[in-house]
Amino acid sequence: xxxxxxxxxxxxxxxxxxxxxxxxxxxxxxxxxxxxxxxxxxxxxxxxxxxxxxxxxxxxxxxxxxxxxxxxxxxxxxxxxxxxxxxxxxxxxxxxxxxxxxxxxxxxxxxxxxxxxxxxxxxxxxxxxxxxxxxxxxxxxxxxxxxxxxxxxxxxxxxxxxxxxxxxxxxxxxxxxxxxxxxxxxxxxx
Numbered sequence: 001x002x003x004x005x006x007x008x009x010x011x012x013x014x015x016x017x018x019x020x021x022x023x024x025x026x027x028x029x030x031x032x033x034x035x036x037x038x039x040x041x042x043x044x045x046x047x048x049x050x051x052x053x054x055x056x057x058x059x060x061x062x063x064x065x066x067x068x069x070x071x072x073x074x075x076x077x078x079x080x081x082x083x084x085x086x087x088x089x090x091x092x093x094x095x096x097x098x099x100x101x102x103x104x105x106x107x108x109x110x111x112x113x114x115x116x117x118x119x120x121x122x123x124x125x126x127x128x129x130x131x132x133x134x135x136x137x138x139x140x141x142x143x144x145x146x147x148x149x150x151x152x153x154x155x156x157x158x159x160x161x162x163x164x165x166x167x168x169x170x171x172x173x174x175x176x177x178x179x180x181x182x183x184x185x186x187x188x189x190x
């Protein structure tokens with residue numbers, strides 16, 4: 001398939017740094033206990049719901065916030081010409097483990113709805129769509145590792161399948177065992 005889009009911007013979040021369009025924006029302070037909250041505060045984000053999210057949603061939401069800051073996307077009106085295509089390797093395994101702990105002991109059985117709500121990987125696409133009023137399709141793929149060629153193919157297929165799409169937030173959003181790996185891109189139809 002011929003590439004039918006351009007990458008307009010990118011964001012990368014790891015355990016110790018944030019890059020936007022390849023430029024270092026923030027590094028983790030030594031002794032930082034909550035890196036994702038540090039990023040939230042450093043960028044001046046105002047979204048109280050953030051603190052109720054699981055780590056995968058926080059990481060993806062922060063990446064989307066940084067990626068989409070300078071776009072014409074308005075948070076008041078739903079945009080159906082935008083879509084989301086994300087992938088990772090662990091799905092929601094980080095939360096699945098946490099949820100399992102709440103139901104493991106029959107004598108201390110307390111299934112936590114606050115944890116259960118995040119036991120699906122596609123919740124991160126929903127959180128991003130709600131925050132940025134993205135009303136187009138969203139999809140989430142679970143793959144062994146990030147592969148730019150696969151992301152390019154999936155993004156190109158989404159553009160080809162839906163002619164009214166003009167923008168896709170795409171890429172990798174992974175959080176597992178305290179390891180954050182986010183690589184997001186803003187793809188624009190040619």
